[in-house]
Amino acid sequence: MKKIFSSIMTLIIAITMVSCGGNAKNGVRKAQELSGAGATFPLPFYNVVFENFAQVNGDIVAYGGVGSGGGVRNLRDKVVDFAGSDAFLTDKEMAEMAPVVHVPTCMGAVVVAYNLDGVKELKLTGEVVADIFAGEIKMWNDERLTALNPDVTLPAEAIIPVFRSDGSGTTFIFTDYLTKVSPMWKEKFGAGKSVNFPSGQAAKGNPGVAGVISQTKNSIGYVGSEYAFAQKIPYANIQNARGEFILPSSESISAAAAGTIPADTRTSITNADAAGAYPISTFTWMIIYKEQNYSGRSKEQAEATLDLLQYILSDEAQNITTEVHYAPLPAKAKELSMKNLKTVTYDGVTILQ
Amino acid sequence: MPIVCGGVVYALVTDAYDAFEHFGFLNFLTSSQWSYTAGNEQYGALPFITGTLMTALLALVFCIPFSLPVALFVGEYFKETKVASVLSTVTDLLAGIPSIIYGLWGFFTLRPILMTLNISPHGSGVLTASLVLAIMIIPYVASLSAEFIKMVPNDLKEGAYSLGATRAEVIRKIIFPVAGSGMFSSYVLAIGRALGETMTVTMLIGNTNNIPTSIQSTGNSMASIIANQFGEADDLRLSSLIAIGLVLFLITALINMIGKMMIKRARIV
Numbered sequence: 012m013k014k015i016f017s018s019i020m021t022l023i024i025a026i027t028m029v030s031c032g033g034n035a036k037n038g039v040r041k042a043q044e045l046s047g048a049g050a051t052f053p054l055p056f057y058n059v060v061f062e063n064f065a066q067v068n069g070d071i072v073a074y075g076g077v078g079s080g081g082g083v084r085n086l087r088d089k090v091v092d093f094a095g096s097d098a099f100l101t102d103k104e105m106a107e108m109a110p111v112v113h114v115p116t117c118m119g120a121v122v123v124a125y126n127l128d129g130v131k132e133l134k135l136t137g138e139v140v141a142d143i144f145a146g147e148i149k150m151w152n153d154e155r156l157t158a159l160n161p162d163v164t165l166p167a168e169a170i171i172p173v174f175r176s177d178g179s180g181t182t183f184i185f186t187d188y189l190t191k192v193s194p195m196w197k198e199k200f201g202a203g204k205s206v207n208f209p210s211g212q213a214a215k216g217n218p219g220v221a222g223v224i225s226q227t228k229n230s231i232g233y234v235g236s237e238y239a240f241a242q243k244i245p246y247a248n249i250q251n252a253r254g255e256f257i258l259p260s261s262e263s264i265s266a267a268a269a270g271t272i273p274a275d276t277r278t279s280i281t282n283a284d285a286a287g288a289y290p291i292s293t294f295t296w297m298i299i300y301k302e303q304n305y306s307g308r309s310k311e312q313a314e315a316t317l318d319l320l321q322y323i324l325s326d327e328a329q330n331i332t333t334e335v336h337y338a339p340l341p342a343k344a345k346e347l348s349m350k351n352l353k354t355v356t357y358d359g360v361t362i363l364q
Numbered sequence: 365m366p367i368v369c370g371g372v373v374y375a376l377v378t379d380a381y382d383a384f385e386h387f388g389f390l391n392f393l394t395s396s397q398w399s400y401t402a403g404n405e406q407y408g409a410l411p412f413i414t415g416t417l418m419t420a421l422l423a424l425v426f427c428i429p430f431s432l433p434v435a436l437f438v439g440e441y442f443k444e445t446k447v448a449s450v451l452s453t454v455t456d457l458l459a460g461i462p463s464i465i466y467g468l469w470g471f472f473t474l475r476p477i478l479m480t481l482n483i484s485p486h487g488s489g490v491l492t493a494s495l496v497l498a499i500m501i502i503p504y505v506a507s508l509s510a511e512f513i514k515m516v517p518n519d520l521k522e523g524a525y526s527l528g529a530t531r532a533e534v535i536r537k538i539i540f541p542v543a544g545s546g547m548f549s550s551y552v553l554a555i556g557r558a559l560g561e562t563m564t565v566t567m568l569i570g571n572t573n574n575i576p577t578s579i580q581s582t583g584n585s586m587a588s589i590i591a592n593q594f595g596e597a598d599d600l601r602l603s604s605l606i607a608i609g610l611v612l613f614l615i616t617a618l619i620n621m622i623g624k625m626m627i628k629r630a631r632i633v
Contacts, residue, residue: 029409074604078596079596079600080596081595084514084598139515140466174592176566176592177593177595178595178596178597179596201401201402202402203402204596205400205596206400207399207401207573210574212486212487212488212489212570212572212582213570213571214567214570215567215591215592222471225474225485226471226472227479227486261528282486
């Protein structure tokens, strides 16, 4: 009887210790639960980072992959601590909200993936991609495609373009690029999270598009780089602003950020004029309010939010990017973001010293 | 229940009001434009109403050759035998499979088959979606029809047999006229189910915002456009999507009401 009693006591003590353990690691601050919502594009990276962050700091981060637009809407409704977005807020959107801070978290790219029997390498220019998705180049053996790919036999089959059926940051990056390289695209379709693609078929989410491409012969579509890299779908070399044909990779994506970055880090790096740069590259951002005291948030919660962003900018988190098929931020973007984070306040008092 | 139902209608109407006010109720229903161009947004429900009705009706047509024999087998030929109970249990099991599983099966199995046979060159489309929908509604039609076939009074059938009618004649001249309206109502109720089906259709219909011109072409149903675009929608687009939800709600309610009325009439006979 005594034995059972003592073992039960040990069990109870053990449980209490384990449940307290989460709080102990942080030292001063109590462990917080943070919630964010937004882009699905960086989701695989965030999952790893949040898990590591929970181990280091004890703070738990819940992130809902509801899409960039949904994330920004949640932030505007002040129901989340941060929003994830592949597109920075426009001046008009900024004017409608309280002041915000953009923090780039990693870099990614949109790749043009295809499914063609026996074709291992495909070279495309931006204009050709625009014409394919505009339905103007209809056949794989179109002379503009064969001229770019003299060593490849392209089939005499109809091209099936695949695009996103849901509003998406991936679509925004892709069409933002097409708008820059094709006047026709700019005039007819423009850039946006949803665009009226004239032909082909659509699927929901990056996994959906990747699935349709891998299941449909003679199809071509655009997918977030991490899905293409991880699933090993073939993707095309795209000609950059310097005339080089570049395959997307962590190095060529990072190369796209070589240019100047504005102080608030809101910049599009598609079609970047840099050697070795993959032209459809992008930053992805986390967006927080400059004044952290809203919707009854505690100061500790605000501190935890900043701890999270600082952790993402740290070398430890940035080194994970390549493992999960993204690219690390350039030093300058990190520097600017740290400076921006120091302007974040709680009740008008800056949080970071 | 009336409170819940009323609440749903109230919420839908208030949120959909912007879209109806901006485009006009009739114009919203009959416009085939679904264009996101900022500053000149045009949202009309016609492509999705067409897509929904096309997939649901086609599914109904495709399901008849399967559900009718099952209903006759269970309700008449092998009535109250072990074979019949096994068959009806297996058919009912189909109703328990989650729609995402049907969608995956359609995507990974049926779609490549249709493409290799060149029945549907793009794979996705109205045809692919309605074929899978047909399988999904078979259990509803088959078991309900079988019940109505079983309800046909034995005296009538025995009378016909004593006059020398064959089994086929009994089915054609006695069972169909007596159980007909009940069986019809089971198809109507099944349409109600096909109209609202979301996941399967989203995965197979191709998700393009145009009016399907043939059964092979891609399109979007009312449920699938909502599933696709709700996450990123705001302002006018959000309101338009909710308006589509309201229209879908009304169509489904109407069809269910017709079905219920037919069942009542069948009981009286």
